[in-house]
Amino acid sequence: MAPTCPSEVQERKILRRSRFGCRNCKLRKLKCDEGKPRCKRCSSFRVLCNFMPNVPDLQPVTDDSSSTFVVQGRAQLQPPLTSAVWTSDASTFYQLDAKCQDFVTRYLGRSLITPDDPNMIKVNRKLLILAFTHPFLMHASLAVALAYDRHLNSSLGCRRTVEECYHRSQSTTLFNRRLGEPIETRDKDTIWGTAAALVILAFSAPDARTPEESWPLKSSDPSDFEWLRMSRGKMSLWSIANPLRQGSLFRAMESTFAEIHSPLPEKGIDGIMRPLATLCHLKDSSTPGNNPYFNAAHAVSQIQDLLDSQVKVGQTELFMRSLHGPFESLLRGKDPVALLLLYLWYRKAGRSIWWIELRARVECPSICSYLRLYHKGYAAVHAFLPGGSLAM
Incomplete structure (x- = not known):
């Protein structure tokens, strides 16, 4: 993808949200015209306008x-017909x-x-x-x-x-x-x-329609990593739901759960291609404690050499486990190496997991454009992007 010049990046208009708008518009992060009994945005989106509390959110009009x-x-209301x-x-x-x-x-x-x-x-x-x-x-x-x-x-x-x-x-x-x-x-x-x-x-x-509207090209927002928050929320229910308990229908996924919880290496660079290890400042003495890229680089490397058909859900979630602490801070701060690791994960996982691919459609090209726009001279990073000598 060709680089985007700063002058070509349009500033997005800041919409002031209405104070007394309907809940549908608030959920969709849009300005409500507060029209009664039905605002214009709800009319065009074909949902029941819900100024009143007894109307469900985003109820379709059919x-x-x-x-x-x-x-x-x-x-x-009466129960539905028995048929x-x-x-x-x-x-x-x-x-x-x-x-x-x-x-x-x-x-x-x-x-x-x-x-x-x-x-x-x-x-x-x-x-x-x-x-x-x-x-x-x-x-x-x-x-x-x-x-x-x-x-x-x-x-x-x-x-x-x-x-x-x-x-x-x-x-x-x-x-x-x-x-x-x-x-x-x-x-x-x-x-x-x-x-x-x-x-x-x-x-x-993803909220964006195009790469230009997507993170990281757009301004940062607390909702950028909602998928990460939801994933952590799911794992917080592990002890409550206990999906591997006797009688659980999820016991059939025992091998998948084993992959999700499998340990990453404690030290060194075994399994990581040399150019990526160098880019991440990894060496034989590196550990999760002294290098913030350690776990993410190892997690990405575990799936890079697999055939697309061999990549499973459990393996892709290893990378998600690394999104915490210093590495998460680097990613939210749009650090170029952290962005590249996310890009490599999206590229590989998105070829096998359909719901990751839906987000990768806009965030992968957005990451590429961001790196080319704001880190033009970082040759070691650009080598992994499309057209680069190490592109995968």
């Missing part, structure tokens, strides 16, 4: 909206419209995480059964299916549909409410499955 709804708490398909628990039910039922049939009986893995296909089918009695899991599953459909059918820059936004929002709301209640053993698998789905959704939904 021709068959009378048959697609969420009931919570003490709402007075309909819905998910429900003690306090919430959601009737699946024709599109949702189609997506259940087309995607949710398969393994969207690792296609063709027979163990994951079994896990996914068991989760689908649980989704019909746990609405927060059903909403999360439908949002993931919609994201996967976007991956299969979209071009660069395509953003989430209103249906995907709606199901993600509903899942997050219901899931957070459920985490505030006592957790019983029968709920642990649905909690872990929903947490994993929300991480996938955070990865697969």
